[in-house]
Every structure is written in structure tokens, then in C-alpha cells.
Amino acid sequence: MKNVLLLLAIIHYGYSSKILGIFPAPSRSHYILGSALMKGLAEKGHDVTVISAYGEKQPPKTKGAYRDIVVTELQNSIQEMFKEQKMGMQDRQNLNPFFSVVFAGHMLPKIMEKVLSNEQVQQLIHSEEKFDAVIVEQFLNDGQKALATHFGAPLIVLSTIGGNFWVNTLVGNPAPPAYVPAMNLGYTVPMTFRERLVNTLLTALYEVYYHVHVYPSENARIKKYIPNGPDISDVLYNVSIVLMNSHPSTNQPVPYVPNMIDIAGFHIKAPKKLPQDLQEFLDSAKDGVIYFSMGSNLKSADFLPEQRDAVLKTFSKLKEKVLWKWEDDVLPGQPKNVKLSKWLPQQDILAHPNVKLFITHGGFLSTSETIYHGVPVLAIPIVGDQKLNAKTAVDNGFGLALSYDELTEEKFAQSVHEILTNSKYRTNAKKRSELFHDRLVGPMDTAIYWIEYAIRHKGAPHLRVAAVDLPWYQYHLLDVMGFLVLVSLSFVVVSYYVVKVVCKKLYSKPKTNKVKKH
Structure with missing residues (x-):
């Protein structure tokens, strides 16, 4: 032994x-x-x-x-x-x-x-x-x-x-600003001329600011x-x-x-058994559940009263249940179909078959988890890569995005209704999930x-x-381009003077001796 x-x-x-x-x-x-x-x-x-x-x-x-x-x-x-x-x-x-x-x-x-x-x-x-x-x-x-x-x-x-x-x-990875947008711009391809211009300037700012400061x-x-x-x-x-x-x-x-x-x-694990209160809440939702979380850094409790009221009024009119990550002890005007918690096991909730919609800030962890489980999203992006992730969801047809500034009752309710009633969002979310899972290892x-x-x-x-x-000027071929420009300019200058001399000889009038007349 x-x-x-x-x-x-x-x-x-x-x-x-x-x-x-x-x-x-x-x-x-x-x-x-x-x-x-x-x-x-x-x-x-x-x-x-x-x-x-x-x-x-x-x-x-x-x-x-x-x-x-x-x-x-x-x-x-x-x-x-x-x-x-x-x-x-x-x-x-x-x-x-x-x-x-x-x-x-x-x-x-x-x-x-x-x-x-x-x-x-x-x-x-x-x-x-x-x-x-x-x-x-x-x-x-x-x-x-x-x-x-x-x-x-x-x-x-x-x-x-x-x-x-x-x-x-x-690591010297090529990222041409013509089609690789900076993550905090929220652009997706193809970019317009204006977007490519902004992206190029922002990429240059990154390069200069990081090396200088x-x-x-x-x-x-x-x-x-x-x-x-x-x-x-x-x-x-x-x-x-x-x-x-x-x-x-x-x-x-x-x-x-x-x-x-x-x-x-x-980081995604196989779903675990939910706490009993959550399991019963989700299992009993015959019309489905909306899961709402703004992630770990942003807080739903920090919504301004106008945005919060727009969300509450919309939820109060739904037949679906709502599970909301809310960081305060109370939510004024909380509808009966809304359950609150300061912390929720997000991965395990998204795995539940009754979850029909995930309202999210659009962080990449939340985005990858919702794709993993094939749940459509309504994104309310705020900072960093969230706008890009939200735009990706829209472009790939498995979600909608709503700016925080535009979070009115009318627009919020319209977006929620569109995703819940239009089957294309869930279909596209499932297709995206298949791509996510289809890996050799x-x-x-x-x-x-x-x-x-x-x-x-x-x-x-x-x-x-x-x-x-490579030094930065060699990587961007600035020395080569400078050499080619110098050669080209030299050729133009030399050609100019050669042509000038030739033309002068060809077109100059020969001098003649004048004969005096008596």
C-alpha cells in the first residue's frame, strides 16, 4: 500500500x-x-x-x-x-x-x-x-x-x-482599423466611412497615449x-x-x-439544483419567466426614478413572472409577479426551460452565458464592451438593444413584447448556442x-x-514608404530638370547675325 x-x-x-x-x-x-x-x-x-x-x-x-x-x-x-x-x-x-x-x-x-x-x-x-x-x-x-x-x-x-x-x-497581432473596431465604440462591421475614421483616430490615440503615458x-x-x-x-x-x-x-x-x-x-458549469424558493418560482411559471440583472458592477437600484418606473409599469402588465436582481431591501411599487434578490445564481437560472428572456447590461459573461443556454436578450448597455455585445446580439438576431437614455415605458414595453412574441429571437438564440457548443475540445x-x-x-x-x-516604424513600413516616396520624388525632380533642359535645347531659337543695310 x-x-x-x-x-x-x-x-x-x-x-x-x-x-x-x-x-x-x-x-x-x-x-x-x-x-x-x-x-x-x-x-x-x-x-x-x-x-x-x-x-x-x-x-x-x-x-x-x-x-x-x-x-x-x-x-x-x-x-x-x-x-x-x-x-x-x-x-x-x-x-x-x-x-x-x-x-x-x-x-x-x-x-x-x-x-x-x-x-x-x-x-x-x-x-x-x-x-x-x-x-x-x-x-x-x-x-x-x-x-x-x-x-x-x-x-x-x-x-x-x-x-x-x-x-x-x-503579440504582434494584426488588427486593421478598416474592419476591426475598438471594443468601446460599439461598432460592428461593415463600418461606415465616419465609423472607420473614428476607429482609426481612436486606435492612433491608444497607441500614442499608452507609449507616452x-x-x-x-x-x-x-x-x-x-x-x-x-x-x-x-x-x-x-x-x-x-x-x-x-x-x-x-x-x-x-x-x-x-x-x-x-x-x-x-467558466460555465453544468447547471446545479436551484434553491427551493427559486426552483418553485421558476417551475410554477406556466407563462414563462423574465430574468433581469445588470451584472455585478452596475446596479438596477441605481436606475433613475423615470427609468425604474418605466420598467415597473411594463412588468406589472405582463402575464410572465419576473426574477429581478435588485440590490436594495425594498422596491417601491413592486408588482406581484416580480421576485427580488440581491444575488442570483445566473447560470443555473438561464438553464431553466421556463426562462424566455434575459434583460441584461450586455457584459461579456452574461452574453456568453445566454448564448450557451440559447436565451434571447434585451440589452441595456452602459460602458466598455457592452455596446458592442449588444450590437452583436441585434446583428445576429437573438436580441434587441435599448439605450439607457431611451428607457421609456413605451420603448421598453415594445422591446419586451417583440422578443416574447416573435419566435425568431429564440430560434436565432438556439442556433447561436449550437455554434457555441460545436467544438472539438x-x-x-x-x-x-x-x-x-x-x-x-x-x-x-x-x-x-x-x-x-520590429520597431513601430518598421512594423507599419514607414521606412519603406518613406524610401519609396523619396525615390519617387527624386525621379520626378530629375525628370523635370531633364525635360526642362531638353525642351530648352529643342525650342530655343538659334542666334543669327544681322546684316547692315545701306
């Missing part, structure tokens, strides 16, 4: 790796993705350490060890940031996309500094520990990527919103908090694998270099395979494209 246990231990440690995960975004939805990935690795037998804003109340029961380092200073920091700037839901919705680039690049890195300055994180940095891989969520926290260099491990990036400027530049400030944080910290230019473009929370069923198909891997839906298994692949192949440098080693 002892020999068997010894053999099992050898097998475990022979295939077990030590993996550090850094998921600093002070947002529950971001944490859900990071923790799901690390739990999957721990269940596979790897020993994981997770740096985040939240942590697990109870350590998960997994084959490998699971250790939390919780940076409590991060909790609620995004909400505090918006309160500090006196930005309500309507202000956030109408935030100019050009200003939002500067706003996020100025505010969020300050929040992320709390990670590197945290006492427990500093103890880890100054310890003798080594890791086989470091996974960092990409969210305006580029300085934290230096921990991969510090611990001598391959760097793996998790993008919670698919391809975007933040990750494309790290964001990267230098992140470099200063590396030098301040990490002993013998590397230069950020040696960190940014040293990414082994990018795990993309995207898929052709949920995102526009765009180019990917070999080390960018789609894993959308990796499940998304979690795909993610784990590529993480282990990067570990096995010492960072997998053979997947690295040459673009990341």
Missing part, C-alpha cells in the same frame, strides 16, 4: 506545476473568470496561487493546492472611482470614447498599484518561491507582468473580452516594487500564450497569431492544454511572430 501511495505521489508531483495567477480587477465578473481558470488548473492537479481582490470563502477541494492572496484594498475601488468623479449610470453611458481611453489609462493603473504594494504580495516577491507559469489578466496592469520575469516563468495573458488593442500589440508610469511601478525589476519593454512583448475569452459564435472573426487561443465559455480543457504546453516548451518561443521584435 505504501508503495502504491508513493507511486501516486511521484505521478502527482511529476505532472504538477506551480502556477501563479494575478487577477487584480476589482470586479466580480473579472474575478469569476480568473478563479474559474485557476480552479480548473488545481482540479487537474497543479498547485496554484491566486492574487485577487476577493478570494474564496472556503478553499476549493481540488487535487492540487489552492492558495489565495487577497488584496482587500481593491474591493469596491471602481465604484469609489466613479463616485469620486461623480459619474452616475447615465454619465458612464455617455462617456466620450476618446476621453474614456485617457480616463481609464489615468485612473485604473493607480488602482492596480495596490497589488504590487500589498504586504502579502511583497512577501511573495521577496520569497525564494519559483513558479512554472504566471497568468496575468490583461486590464491596464502591465507592470504586474514583470512578476513572470521576476519568478523566471513563462507569461500567459488572460483577455476577458477577446481581441483588443491591449493584447494585440503584445501608460507604459512609462507602469515602468516606474516595476522599478519601485520589484527588486531588479526589468524594463517594461522587455516584459510587454514576452507573452507566451494569450487566452481569449472569445469565440466565433460570440465575436466577430478577426485575425489571430498562433499563440492566441479562443476559450470563451470556460471543451474550452476549459483547451485553456489547460495551452498553459501546460507553454510550461512544457519553456514559454513556446516558436509561436512568437517576428512582428513583436
Whole structure:
């Protein structure tokens, strides 16, 4: 028996790796993705350490060890940031996309500094520990990527919103602004001339602002908090694998270099049994259920009275039941068919066959979960990628979108009625769900395979494209274009003078001697 246990231990440690995960975004939805990935690795037998804003109340029961380092200073920091700037839901919705680039690049890195300055994180940095891989969520926290260099491990990036400027530049991925819109613009293809113009200008702003302001400030944080910290230019473009929370069923198909891997839906689990009160509520809804949630960062309770009343009046006239994630203790004017809760098991609810409509803010987790379960949506997008996700739902025919500014009783009721009575939305949602599920390998298994692949192949440098080693002017062929322009101008100038000389010789009148007449 002892020999068997010894053999099992050898097998475990022979295939077990030590993996550090850094998921600093002070947002529950971001944490859900990071923790799901690390739990999957721990269940596979790897020993994981997770740096985040939240942590697990109870350590998960997994084959490998699971250790939390919780940076409590991060909790609620995004909400505090918006309160500090006196930005309500309507202000956030109408935030100019050009200003939002500067706003996020100025505010969020300050929040992320709390990670590197945290006492427990500093103890880890100054310890003798080594890791086989470091996974960092990409969210305006580029300085934290230096921990991969510090611990001598391959760097793996998790993008919670698919391809975007933040990750494309790290791995030399082409993203022509002619047909790859910036995620915070809410554009889908084909874009109009005006949209392509705005998209090009915003892409240029990203490039300039990050190299002029964001990267230098992140470099200063590396030098301040990490002993013998590397230069950020040696960190940014040293990414082994990018795990993309995207898929052709949920995102526009765009180019990917070999080390960018789609894993959308990796956090989704098989539905669990619901609490008894919810199970009875859903089971007894013979006319169906509408599920309403604005996610983890936005709150339905923050709706202005006009918008809230528009929703309540519409719900009060429906025969369907409504399950509403409402964050306050009471809802004035609550209709009888509406059930409230401050927290709801969203995935398990969407799996119930009686759910006919999901009213959502359009965050990518909610979007991927509703596609997974084939439930049509009515999106009320506010910030970030939500407008793009909402537009994608409209373009693919499995939902409608309604601006927060347009949330009147008439328009809200019309949208709800349209989705509930027109079968095309549910049909398209089911078709989209089929595409989402039709994969050779499940998304979690795909993610784990590529993480282990990067570990096995010492960072997998053979997947690295040459673009990341080129200076920006060479990547954009500015030196080649400059040379061609110079040659062309030289040819024109030389041709001009040659023609001028030839013409002068051909058309000049020969001098004649005048003869005097007597």
C-alpha cells in the first residue's frame, strides 16, 4: 500500500506545476473568470496561487493546492472611482470614447498599484518561491507582468473580452482599423466611412497615449516594487500564450497569431439544483419567466426614478413572472409577479426551460452565458464592451438593444413584447448556442492544454511572430514608404530638370547675325 501511495505521489508531483495567477480587477465578473481558470488548473492537479481582490470563502477541494492572496484594498475601488468623479449610470453611458481611453489609462493603473504594494504580495516577491507559469489578466496592469520575469516563468495573458488593442500589440497581432473596431465604440462591421475614421483616430490615440503615458508610469511601478525589476519593454512583448475569452459564435472573426487561443465559455458549469424558493418560482411559471440583472458592477437600484418606473409599469402588465436582481431591501411599487434578490445564481437560472428572456447590461459573461443556454436578450448597455455585445446580439438576431437614455415605458414595453412574441429571437438564440457548443475540445480543457504546453516548451518561443521584435516604424513600413516616396520624388525632380533642359535645347531659337543695310 505504501508503495502504491508513493507511486501516486511521484505521478502527482511529476505532472504538477506551480502556477501563479494575478487577477487584480476589482470586479466580480473579472474575478469569476480568473478563479474559474485557476480552479480548473488545481482540479487537474497543479498547485496554484491566486492574487485577487476577493478570494474564496472556503478553499476549493481540488487535487492540487489552492492558495489565495487577497488584496482587500481593491474591493469596491471602481465604484469609489466613479463616485469620486461623480459619474452616475447615465454619465458612464455617455462617456466620450476618446476621453474614456485617457480616463481609464489615468485612473485604473493607480488602482492596480495596490497589488504590487500589498504586504502579502511583497512577501511573495521577496520569497525564494519559483513558479512554472504566471497568468496575468490583461486590464491596464502591465507592470504586474514583470512578476513572470521576476519568478523566471513563462507569461500567459488572460483577455476577458477577446481581441483588443491591449493584447494585440503584445503579440504582434494584426488588427486593421478598416474592419476591426475598438471594443468601446460599439461598432460592428461593415463600418461606415465616419465609423472607420473614428476607429482609426481612436486606435492612433491608444497607441500614442499608452507609449507616452501608460507604459512609462507602469515602468516606474516595476522599478519601485520589484527588486531588479526589468524594463517594461522587455516584459510587454514576452507573452507566451494569450487566452481569449472569445469565440466565433460570440465575436466577430478577426485575425489571430498562433499563440492566441479562443476559450470563451470556460467558466460555465453544468447547471446545479436551484434553491427551493427559486426552483418553485421558476417551475410554477406556466407563462414563462423574465430574468433581469445588470451584472455585478452596475446596479438596477441605481436606475433613475423615470427609468425604474418605466420598467415597473411594463412588468406589472405582463402575464410572465419576473426574477429581478435588485440590490436594495425594498422596491417601491413592486408588482406581484416580480421576485427580488440581491444575488442570483445566473447560470443555473438561464438553464431553466421556463426562462424566455434575459434583460441584461450586455457584459461579456452574461452574453456568453445566454448564448450557451440559447436565451434571447434585451440589452441595456452602459460602458466598455457592452455596446458592442449588444450590437452583436441585434446583428445576429437573438436580441434587441435599448439605450439607457431611451428607457421609456413605451420603448421598453415594445422591446419586451417583440422578443416574447416573435419566435425568431429564440430560434436565432438556439442556433447561436449550437455554434457555441460545436467544438472539438471543451474550452476549459483547451485553456489547460495551452498553459501546460507553454510550461512544457519553456514559454513556446516558436509561436512568437517576428512582428513583436520590429520597431513601430518598421512594423507599419514607414521606412519603406518613406524610401519609396523619396525615390519617387527624386525621379520626378530629375525628370523635370531633364525635360526642362531638353525642351530648352529643342525650342530655343538659334542666334543669327544681322546684316547692315545701306
